[in-house]
Amino acid sequence: MIARLFDIVSAKAREEPNAVMLAAKEQGQWRTYSAGDVWETARKLAGGLESLGISNSELTPEKQEKIAVISPNRPEWIITDVAVQLTGGALTPVYPTLAPAELAYILKEAEVRILFLSNKDIYERFKDALSEVPTLKHIYSFDRVEGLPNWQDLVSKNLQPDEAVISRIKPETLATIIYTSGTTGSPKGVMLSQSNIVSNVLDCMPEFWFASKGERALSFLPLNHIFEKMVTYVYLNQGVSIYYAESMETIGENLKEVKPVVFTTVPRLLEKVYEKILAKGMDLKGIKRALFFWALGLGFKYDNIKQGSAWYRLQLKLANKLIFSKWREALGGNVRAIVTGAAACQDRLIRIFSSAGITIMEGYGLTETSPVISVNKYRSEDRRIGSIGPVIQNVEVKLAEDGEIMARGKNIMMGYYKKPELTAEVIDKDGWFKTGDIGTWVEGRFLKITDRKKEIFKTAGGKYVAPQVIENKMKESVFIEQMIVVGNGRKFVSALIVPALPHVRKYLEEKGMKTPTTNEELVRIPEVVDLVQKQVEKYNQLFGHVEQVKKFALLPHEWTIDTGELTPSIKIKRKVIEQKFAGEIDKMYS
Numbered sequence: 001m002i003a004r005l006f007d008i009v010s011a012k013a014r015e016e017p018n019a020v021m022l023a024a025k026e027q028g029q030w031r032t033y034s035a036g037d038v039w040e041t042a043r044k045l046a047g048g049l050e051s052l053g054i055s056n057s058e059l060t061p062e063k064q065e066k067i068a069v070i071s072p073n074r075p076e077w078i079i080t081d082v083a084v085q086l087t088g089g090a091l092t093p094v095y096p097t098l099a100p101a102e103l104a105y106i107l108k109e110a111e112v113r114i115l116f117l118s119n120k121d122i123y124e125r126f127k128d129a130l131s132e133v134p135t136l137k138h139i140y141s142f143d144r145v146e147g148l149p150n151w152q153d154l155v156s157k158n159l160q161p162d163e164a165v166i167s168r169i170k171p172e173t174l175a176t177i178i179y180t181s182g183t184t185g186s187p188k189g190v191m192l193s194q195s196n197i198v199s200n201v202l203d204c205m206p207e208f209w210f211a212s213k214g215e216r217a218l219s220f221l222p223l224n225h226i227f228e229k230m231v232t233y234v235y236l237n238q239g240v241s242i243y244y245a246e247s248m249e250t251i252g253e254n255l256k257e258v259k260p261v262v263f264t265t266v267p268r269l270l271e272k273v274y275e276k277i278l279a280k281g282m283d284l285k286g287i288k289r290a291l292f293f294w295a296l297g298l299g300f301k302y303d304n305i306k307q308g309s310a311w312y313r314l315q316l317k318l319a320n321k322l323i324f325s326k327w328r329e330a331l332g333g334n335v336r337a338i339v340t341g342a343a344a345c346q347d348r349l350i351r352i353f354s355s356a357g358i359t360i361m362e363g364y365g366l367t368e369t370s371p372v373i374s375v376n377k378y379r380s381e382d383r384r385i386g387s388i389g390p391v392i393q394n395v396e397v398k399l400a401e402d403g404e405i406m407a408r409g410k411n412i413m414m415g416y417y418k419k420p421e422l423t424a425e426v427i428d429k430d431g432w433f434k435t436g437d438i439g440t441w442v443e444g445r446f447l448k449i450t451d452r453k454k455e456i457f458k459t460a461g462g463k464y465v466a467p468q469v470i471e472n473k474m475k476e477s478v479f480i481e482q483m484i485v486v487g488n489g490r491k492f493v494s495a496l497i498v499p500a501l502p503h504v505r506k507y508l509e510e511k512g513m514k515t516p517t518t519n520e521e522l523v524r525i526p527e528v529v530d531l532v533q534k535q536v537e538k539y540n541q542l543f544g545h546v547e548q549v550k551k552f553a554l555l556p557h558e559w560t561i562d563t564g565e566l567t568p569s570i571k572i573k574r575k576v577i578e579q580k581f582a583g584e585i586d587k588m589y590s
Helices: 005-015 036-050 077-084 100-109 120-128 151-157 163-168 194-208 226-238 248-258 266-281 286-300 310-331 347-355 420-426 467-474 501-510 526-542 574-580 582-589
Strands: 018-026 028-032 066-070 089-091 114-115 140-143 174-180 186-195 214-217 240-243 262-265 337-340 359-365 372-375 395-399 404-409 435-441 448-453 482-487 494-498 549-554
Touching: 005 036, 005 077, 005 194, 005 226, 005 448, 018 036, 018 077, 028 036, 036 077, 036 151, 066 077, 100 120, 100 240, 114 120, 120 140, 140 151, 174 194, 186 194, 194 226, 194 372, 214 226, 214 248, 226 240, 226 262, 248 266, 248 310, 262 266, 266 286, 266 337, 266 347, 266 501, 286 310, 286 347, 310 347, 347 359, 372 395, 395 435, 420 435, 448 467, 467 482, 467 494, 467 526, 482 574, 494 501, 494 526, 494 582, 501 526, 526 549, 549 582, 574 582
Parallel strands: 018 240, 066 089, 066 114, 089 174, 114 140, 214 240, 214 262, 262 337, 337 359, 494 549
Antiparallel strands: 018 028, 174 186, 359 372, 395 404, 404 435, 435 448, 482 494
């Protein structure tokens, strides 16, 4: 009976101790960790942690020990997660990309006493911030770092965890506090119980029937994100081996080595994969180039429900043999499905990958919902392009009068840590969680998001505008990389646009133009402004007069986590962007 997350690992270690559970590259070679290794190492680490005098006499959120981890994905991350659970503690994972001040805020609020970090680089980045945390007493590293004790020092004590404590860990016990950076304000600690996450794992299991025991998944989305962590326990429960990508830069190479059947991603990374494929297609000449764009044209028309004429299906079969088979090879040759979430995925990406025989399972959820609320399933009849799929089993969804999506179920968080007033704002007396997203039903059973409640704005003329719909449509252009629509309280709608600069350069060079060396110069030349203007005009026709983008400003550099415009889960921080580029916005209205 699986009541707690660590029960999954315990069961696998008992049933198939030698099966590969986790794997990572170490000194250029893949090192595998069996289910038995993972479980035994986690137990020894738990025993070592308890020898530090862990607070576990009362298993309540206020009294439980909060143990932090700052690390990219690696087997030690999951082993630490299991170990912390066995001690009755609550893991508090922190993104390695956070600003040091934000890290210090989180560790202070959670009163973290014990911290695990990955390597020397992370230690150097946060060393000063860590010295500001009065409660912090122990720091352990996964790699050998001079001046720090290693996590193996705890494991090598060969101690076993206290079984009396383990027996007191109930489904309702706090398992983790995940701080959401959010797109505004200070981070909030989302308290998720064992039951919150376990219920989501079990309720998502039926959607992963296509992945069999012994097959492989590649993991690269941060484990700090509840999406990747929950899916990890789905993989473990299914007997799927998890291989960790070395870094974001090596994903392509790791896909070819690992040959996974499934991986999770965010739309931004899926766009990057598509852009690389497109760039290779642009380099082709003659008949090869013509065939590539012919296949692409077929892909854009693909619909898994309306399958098209016999002639279209015949052409698609041919395109799959000649062109799309190479796409599948580039992803390792075995990928059946890619699960995507965290932001809206463009319809054209779903169409093109699905037409190539790679099912895109777009889902929806929040950290507060552990996270999955709905997902487009592997079976074609349970997928609709443009929707976020049917609601998963045992989760209820209703739409409020204003269209806000409300969810209820065992997956709804315990609340925000030390912020009961914020918890009361989002969970009503009947247990309904207010997602902040506006939605609608398609065909009565597929959920569709139309916008973020807080992001809908009103123009000076009193007309409401939903920016996400406009942005998602315009970003279908290969020449538009990122954009935000603005116009709150203004007389018309405008936009800040980051052009897809590599494509823009290639387009100009193919026209025989010499392009400027810097991005700053490139976005100012009339030909680039004219090119983007044509894209805006093309998509403007799809919107009402009030929603149309009347003016835009081109920006020379992509928005990133490091420069502060994106959250660690790659969501756009609108307020930050609007403040940072206030001058450019004002100029459009002056």
